[in-house]
Amino acid sequence: MTLRLVVPKETWTGERRVALDPSVAERFQRLGAEVQIERGAGCGSHFGDAQYEKGAKLVDDIVAALAAADVTVRVQPPSLEEVEQLRDGSVLIGFLAPHRNAEVIRRLRDKKITSFAFELLPRISRAQSMDALSSQAAIAGYKVALMAASLASFFFPMLTTAAGTIRPAKVVVVGAGVAGLQAIATCKRLGAMVEAYDIRAAAKEQVESLGAKLIDTGVDASGQGGYARELTKEEIARQAEVLARHIAAASAVITTAAIPGRPAPKIVTKAMVEAMKPGAVIVDLAAETGGNCELTEPGQTIEHNDVTIHGPLNVPSLIPVHASETYAKNVFNFLSPFVKNGELALDWNDEVVAKTCLTHDGQIRHEPTRKLVG
DSSP states (O other), rough: OOEEEEEEOOOSSSOOSSSSOOOHHHHHTTTTTTTEEETTTTTTOOOEEEEEEEEOOOSSSSHHHHHHHEEEEEOOOOOOHHHHSSSSEEEEEEOOOOOGHHHHHHHHHHHTTTEEEGGGOOOGGGGGOOOHHHHHHHHHHHHHHHHHHHOOOSSSSEEEEEEEEEEOOEEEOOOOOOOHHHHHHHHHHHOOOOEOOOOOOHHHHHHHTTOOEEESSOOOOOOOOGOOOOOOOOHHHHHHHHHHHHTTTEEEEEEEEOOOTTOOOBBBBBBHHHHHHTOOOOEGGGGGGSSSBOOOTTTOOOEEETEEEEEEOSSGGSSHHHHHHHHHHHHHHHHHGGEETEOOOHHHHHHHHHHHEEEEEEOOOOOHHHHOOO
């Protein structure tokens, strides 16, 4: 039986990405899959319906298409109503935010849907080409650097003018994961002096390779899987004392620190903001999970003590063409090894399949989510 792969239009407010771009839809077709795209699904990413005609079938009745789908591919998690539209026992792939969607996960379990959450993809070398978290974080890191340059009241590069020389802006990037490293690289390209802070000692080499200087607070909180662990109260105090001095001298601060499945750590305090120079800016990429700055208001741009604090949401969606293209390639690299002669044959002995799986055959396979759902 031919694999029927369906891509619905994203329904989250402001979401402009699409799960498959036309070129990847065509690649799935060449593997023998029947690809169905909801009409208008790619418009937010500037992919018109006509661009899909070579590799996919455009559908008007998405409810009927989902009811017959073998695999549904999305970007954002489905609503409860959208879960009900999925065929029992089918496969769902996308970002599923299992730590904050308990009711959705429970329903996926009860409908015996095999769901794969990109948030759970193991951080191993073989899975790098499938890592949607990283691909989207790189795009977000680039965009927040441009936001900081746009909002700041200072030039980023050094400029020599007839009126004299303007010194380059000092930018502090908090968090040197994928997003932070891209923000560092972009700020350096714009000519700023960049310092970075990360509680993982392993970040030093990566930061310095981009021409930035790592702020050393004497705290190392390297955790499992390349992420950082939570700090103790003593470590937080030691970190804050050193970091405050560097933030006070910055023209712009970009914060990107996150702990998967938990609220963003509060790193930039109100006192730190009040010590910053007038006209400085904070761009908080962690706003979606509460923000790294105590004063961040998710989705809002505010001023406090003459410092601008910007809390953008869903930043990758602001660059929808490349965000969709890279996400679609992640989907293809994840799924295509298991498409044989136009049929899906998942290998449950494969580490990528086993660890990325959230629900399967009426069970929640991810233990932390199972405990959350109860």
